[in-house]
Amino acid sequence: MNFGISECVYPIKMYCPKCGRADQEPETFCRQCGIFLPDLSKPLKKGQTPEDHVRANIVLSSLTVVVCLTLSILLYTMLGFTPQTHPLIYVTGGMLLAISCWHVQTLWRSILLRRHFRNKKTPGVEANPSGEPGNQLSAARFDDLAPPSVTDRTTKQLEEVRLRSS
Ligand SMILES: [Zn+2]
Incomplete structure (x- = not known):
């Protein structure tokens, strides 16, 4: 049994992100569903800018x-x-x-x-062009939030319906 050798070559086992089968080796194909399992412990290849x-x-x-x-x-x-x-x-x-x-x-x-x-390259203001995670968060977006007045009104209406039905 050469279990020790395979443990040595592939120290990290992973789950398949698609079908969830456990005990898979990275950089191979899933033994159940066949998708490619990339080794996420390796640093990602830096693409060309x-x-x-x-x-x-x-x-x-x-x-x-x-x-x-x-x-x-x-x-x-x-x-x-x-x-x-x-x-x-x-x-x-x-x-x-x-x-x-x-x-x-x-x-x-x-x-x-x-x-x-x-x-365009002004340090600290623009997004990092190299694609690496910068140390600044992007600006908050509020345009997809429902204004509190709408949620308040809906809550009130639902409350009224509940009181009326009971
Ligand atoms: Zn799978």
Whole structure:
């Protein structure tokens, strides 16, 4: 009986949150209903923030602009404008130019977006953009509460009905 080994590998047992079956191992599938049981004791993977995506976009767009522009210049200077030049050379060069122009505007938009995120970040006031639990509670919401006058009136009416029926 290698009970000791499995105890060693999976020290934490859990209940299935769907069907409630006990003695389950995390990071496996439920033996009764088959849903995946994540290991809740592990820290959650930190997802990418919008800022990360914008930063990646800026890098990729800059690279694309440089590469496409260089290639189209090389194509035109080395192969273009001779009597034997195939029209496809001009088409390809034009395509590369168009791609680099497109990515110039993507780059510009990403830079604007990054500036927007930087301006928005005021510590202590805005929600924590990294997705980690901040040390501040969000503001209380009262818009889904019934005003006390309504509940008071309803209570009074119910009381009257009860008195009348008895
Ligand atoms: Zn289950």
